Amino acid sequence: MTMDLNRRQLLGLAGTLGGVAALSGCAGFSRPDTATGADELTFTTWGSDSELLGFEQAIAAFEESNPGAKVTLNVVPFAQMFENIDAQLQSGTAPDIFRVDYDNLGVYSGRGQLLDLGPYIDDAVGNQFTDQMWRAVQFDGAPYGVPHHTDTSTILYNKDAFAAAGITAVPDTLESAWTWEEFDQVATTLRGQLSDDRYPFAYNWQASGVTRWLSWLFQADGRFLADDLMTPAIDSAAGRAAVDFTKGFFPRRLVPENSSVKSSTFASDIFFSETSTMTFAGAFLLPDAAKLAPFEWGATFSPRNKRGGGDLGGNALVATSETTKPELAAEFLTFMTREETMFNFCVGASLLPTLKSLVGEDLPFAERGDLATYFVQQASNVRPDDAAQIASPAMAAINTVLSDELEQAFIGGQSTDDTIANITAGITEATSR
Amino acid sequence: MSAVAGAGTRSGRASRTGRRRRHSETLAGYSFLAPNLIILGLFLFIPVGWAAGISLQSTNGFGSGDFIGFENFARLARDPIFWQSAFNTALFTALIVPLSMGLGLGLAVLMNSVLPARGLFRTIIVLPMVISGVATALVGVLIFDQNNGVLNKLLKASGLGAIPWQSGGAAAFASVVLVTLWWRVGFNMIIYLAGLQGVEPELYESARIDGASSWKQFRYVTVPMVGPSTFFLLVMNVIYSFQVFDIVYVLTNGGPGYSTSVLVTYAYQNGFVTRDQGYAAAIGIVLLILTLAFTALQWRFSRTRDQVG
Numbered sequence A: 001m002t003m004d005l006n007r008r009q010l011l012g013l014a015g016t017l018g019g020v021a022a023l024s025g026c027a028g029f030s031r032p033d034t035a036t037g038a039d040e041l042t043f044t045t046w047g048s049d050s051e052l053l054g055f056e057q058a059i060a061a062f063e064e065s066n067p068g069a070k071v072t073l074n075v076v077p078f079a080q081m082f083e084n085i086d087a088q089l090q091s092g093t094a095p096d097i098f099r100v101d102y103d104n105l106g107v108y109s110g111r112g113q114l115l116d117l118g119p120y121i122d123d124a125v126g127n128q129f130t131d132q133m134w135r136a137v138q139f140d141g142a143p144y145g146v147p148h149h150t151d152t153s154t155i156l157y158n159k160d161a162f163a164a165a166g167i168t169a170v171p172d173t174l175e176s177a178w179t180w181e182e183f184d185q186v187a188t189t190l191r192g193q194l195s196d197d198r199y200p201f202a203y204n205w206q207a208s209g210v211t212r213w214l215s216w217l218f219q220a221d222g223r224f225l226a227d228d229l230m231t232p233a234i235d236s237a238a239g240r241a242a243v244d245f246t247k248g249f250f251p252r253r254l255v256p257e258n259s260s261v262k263s264s265t266f267a268s269d270i271f272f273s274e275t276s277t278m279t280f281a282g283a284f285l286l287p288d289a290a291k292l293a294p295f296e297w298g299a300t301f302s303p304r305n306k307r308g309g310g311d312l313g314g315n316a317l318v319a320t321s322e323t324t325k326p327e328l329a330a331e332f333l334t335f336m337t338r339e340e341t342m343f344n345f346c347v348g349a350s351l352l353p354t355l356k357s358l359v360g361e362d363l364p365f366a367e368r369g370d371l372a373t374y375f376v377q378q379a380s381n382v383r384p385d386d387a388a389q390i391a392s393p394a395m396a397a398i399n400t401v402l403s404d405e406l407e408q409a410f411i412g413g414q415s416t417d418d419t420i421a422n423i424t425a426g427i428t429e430a431t432s433r
Numbered sequence B: 001m002s003a004v005a006g007a008g009t010r011s012g013r014a015s016r017t018g019r020r021r022r023h024s025e026t027l028a029g030y031s032f033l034a035p036n037l038i039i040l041g042l043f044l045f046i047p048v049g050w051a052a053g054i055s056l057q058s059t060n061g062f063g064s065g066d067f068i069g070f071e072n073f074a075r076l077a078r079d080p081i082f083w084q085s086a087f088n089t090a091l092f093t094a095l096i097v098p099l100s101m102g103l104g105l106g107l108a109v110l111m112n113s114v115l116p117a118r119g120l121f122r123t124i125i126v127l128p129m130v131i132s133g134v135a136t137a138l139v140g141v142l143i144f145d146q147n148n149g150v151l152n153k154l155l156k157a158s159g160l161g162a163i164p165w166q167s168g169g170a171a172a173f174a175s176v177v178l179v180t181l182w183w184r185v186g187f188n189m190i191i192y193l194a195g196l197q198g199v200e201p202e203l204y205e206s207a208r209i210d211g212a213s214s215w216k217q218f219r220y221v222t223v224p225m226v227g228p229s230t231f232f233l234l235v236m237n238v239i240y241s242f243q244v245f246d247i248v249y250v251l252t253n254g255g256p257g258y259s260t261s262v263l264v265t266y267a268y269q270n271g272f273v274t275r276d277q278g279y280a281a282a283i284g285i286v287l288l289i290l291t292l293a294f295t296a297l298q299w300r301f302s303r304t305r306d307q308v309g
Helices: A002-030 A049-065 A078-091 A102-109 A123-128 A131-136 A159-164 A180-193 A210-219 A237-247 A267-272 A283-292 A326-336 A339-349 A369-379 A384-390 A395-411 A416-432 B002-054 B071-078 B080-112 B118-130 B133-144 B150-157 B169-196 B201-209 B214-225 B227-242 B246-251 B263-273 B277-302
Strands: A040-045 A070-075 A097-101 A146-151 A153-158 A199-202 A276-282 A297-300 A313-319
Touching (some): A040 A078, A040 A326, A078 A097, A078 A102, A097 A102, A097 A326, A102 A384, A102 A395, A131 A146, A153 A159, A153 A369, A159 A180, A180 A199, A210 A237, A210 A384, A313 A326, B133 B169, B201 B214, B246 B263
Antiparallel strands (some): A097 A313
């Protein structure tokens, strides 16, 4: 019996030690992502195959031109990207560099999580970027990242469906883009021609794309934040015009009922399946459209109203404030936005450059390079003031407010006045947090 | 006296030996439990305590938050979206728990009988269970797409009108329930099947001799005999339903409006999108309290019912 007990004790002890050993092993989970070598950087990103290929090639070129330097690329799915980064920043295990969209950049820069690149980069670097893109990476006048690329939405249209509706020409210059009235007329004509289960267009504000609704607001010459970037400014004639105009798409069946801001169906899929004859889409969708749209299609510019306006797509590269190698990190970020590196990356991944010197260049995209000019010109409609609002630290919370309230306006029957009042209240709460 | 003393000494020694033995056994028991307790402590109890602490703070997702007492809970009480999400969660639970258990039991009885190719049928029913909830929901998106989904195409082809699965609140809720049932019924069936295989055939034989019909055999033999399985499934299904996230998030993202928003998707929205983590933690704590309360009630209520005979 004594032996028996001893054996139990022994097994129990072994179990305890085993558990402790297993948990010690778990410490590996919390290994900091910050590289420990003096010339080593860690870089976390998500990306399509062509984007990742572009990153790998750029990293190889950086390592070649900086002997001894090493950049470790961590690839994570987009859906988990910012949850991971948030957790890593909170636990002090963040990478040295990460990729971030302009909506989220302000969340990090405004909360002290990013490296102020001011002391590490030449003042002239900022002048190389287009004004709006350089503004998009700033907080309180300091640059917290480099604008790696941008993207914006134009209209892709089904040529056969347009011909069937008697629409034979579309605007081919930014200046001649449809006004809201002309766009509405085109959509109404299409509605009259299409069968009941097809629709004139779909707008790409689904999922995390609700920021794209702001293009309508900017086109109406409105803004959602005042100059102080804190006070709500959507309660205006422009704000009401934007809500009224876009809200009208649904009851008039100009867009499918299931294409509102919370829908799980993307506008591009609605277009590819020929349920809609137009879609608003970024340049990044050109390769998909070439593969998936079983019809002839072309591009034209987004509509304009008081002025032209577009969404601020694309991503920046940032360094974390806790990086132990700020000089190397800044050098890497500068390298990634050099003319040649940016050109190769943008051409490979069908994205738009942010350097002034590349804006007028031909971009030989692998798919439909002939349409690149529409996107490049459309991106010039984004103004530095628009970019400054989108770079607000409260943008993530404002997006939630927009998503909730626009959904109610579009398919919940909420009036324009209530929508504007609720968005105003939501922005006040978001900016005061 | 000395005999008594001797007996006392022997008794004392025996008592000390017994205590030592019990002590050793207790120690051994805890040693076996230790790995699990350490893991539970590190990955469950400490995070729950931490979340309770965060629920009393105002945070922006980074750095230390400001202590605000129960303000987040007071906000919850005033928040109509929270109440809508709580109602949706309760409705979802009220539908999913009985339907998944009822269908699971029915299928288990069927699969436990002499059915041709029952191995194949069992596999088909259990198959969704081995796929992740996200993948199941993605298949659901293909089925319930309002314009191009398989279901609406079938409905239109058969002359019935299309159903607004994505733009109608009630239809969207129904789509979430249907996809969840497809995913969960297999699990319920497996548990009931295991329970049924422990039921002695003699019980049915004697019931038949007593003239019991098939329904009466099911009602008075099968149902009571699978009582422990029912209790287990009741607890598991209620907990699952309270915590539903992946299917709702992928299939409807809580929409249209807030018609399919549930407590966990609302907590996720606040915690990881808006980064109002104190508020999200408060929702989590409310969910924890609700789950514990329901589980305790079920435990108490079921003690007299989960005993066979």
